[in-house]
């Protein structure tokens with residue numbers, strides 16, 4: 001007699017929820033996907049890989065994701081995964097409205113005994129202070145009729161080695177049963193370990209410090225880049241040197257700023273939460289301020305180099321290579337390139353913008369057109385297509401200045417071609 005598959009609902013089918021839904025569907029689960037974005041649901045119904053990752057291409061033909069447009073279709077599910085956005089507003093204040101509303105959807109439609117796992121990145125206390133009360137208001141009793149856990153996702157879009165399947169997890173819950181159910185579920189779908197945490201707050205805190213660690217370390221090298229530049233020291237060579245130490249040093253690299261939905265956002269969740277205890281996370285605030293200053297710093301570098309050739313941003317034809325926040329993906333969220341573009345436009349620059357992954361944001365067709373139309377180039381994303389371009393093409397198109405916002409081009413070679421090169425701290 002064939003056993004009925006356990007039903008899992010994934011609430012929020014983005015960079016985090018969609019890969020998880022696909023992975024669970026490859027295992028012994030019947031998966032229901034629920035999202036507010038109708039266009040996304042239609043694409044999923046057509047079998048599209050909406051996150052564009054290669055390993056998903058391999059899995060998709062083997063699985064079925066049931067699209068649940070009507071939230072009452074979620075009733076049959078025993079496990080609910082919440083993977084909705086946790087952004088900040090224009091004042092960098094955490095916006096937990098998506099987590100609250102997704103929790104309400106689940107609380108309204110679940111049946112007794114369900115496991116609810118929040119995967120969204122949240123500060124310590126959110127499960128207790130925001131998620132739990134939503135369920136209690138609907139009459140559910142945590143640890144008796146509903147089990148609530150946090151198992152933060154650590155996915156790194158565009159990473160060819162680490163993905164939803166093989167990245168280890170931590171999990172925390174309000175009670176032993178909830179923790180066991182959570183660890184059992186993730187162990188049944190992952191090829192990686194799941195570390196049970198003592199409390200749900202510890203699990204929430206673990207994720208927040210991972211991304212704050214990145215932000216602080218990147219801010220440190222961005223600050224060094226500015227300082228070493230004044231001393232005439234190449235920061236990239238310095239970091240390469242320091243990284244030969246086989247312990248207690250981990251290289252981070254300076255750039256035109258950090259982007260994406262996580263690193264420039266998550267530290268604010270901790271900063272704001274700590275304020276409730278009158279604690280000021282000065283270190284994190286400083287890191288945020290330094291990293292937020294980098295797009296403007298990149299423009300200053302361009303202005304300095306334009307001065308050398310007796311030009312200004314105003315009226316100069318500037319090629320912009322890349323808009324997305326990271327290499328080889330079309331993700332615009334919190335991209336520092338957007339700030340650079342906005343400021344250059346305000347200064348009167350004539351921009352030729354090209355990103356192969358974001359045709360909608362490009363105002364030229366291809367790389368050739370950028371080079372033909374521009375006098376100077378600012379590289380803002382290290383897409384492979386840009387790295388593979390023969391550097392002679394810049395010279396042959398009369399490019400006079402290159403600002404390398406990712407320190408990813410060959411400085412010596414560019415200078416040997418008679419082009420002015422400036423990187424971030426080199």
Ligand SMILES: NC(=O)c1ccc[n+]([C@@H]2O[C@H](COP(=O)([O-])OP(=O)(O)OC[C@H]3O[C@@H](n4cnc5c(N)ncnc54)[C@H](O)[C@@H]3O)[C@@H](O)[C@H]2O)c1
Nearest residue numbers: 012013014015016035036037084086101102120121153155
């Ligand atoms: N993107 C990453 O690399 C990454 C990595 C680790 C963790 N995270 C965290 O995971 C969470 C989700 O991030 P993401 O990148 O997948 O976001 P995303 O924007 O790609 O996807 C979120 C989805 O949730 C949907 N949604 C919003 N409110 C909803 C609701 N009430 N009900 C149903 N669907 C709803 C949106 O329409 C969207 O499709 C965030 O907390 C983020 O910080 C993201």
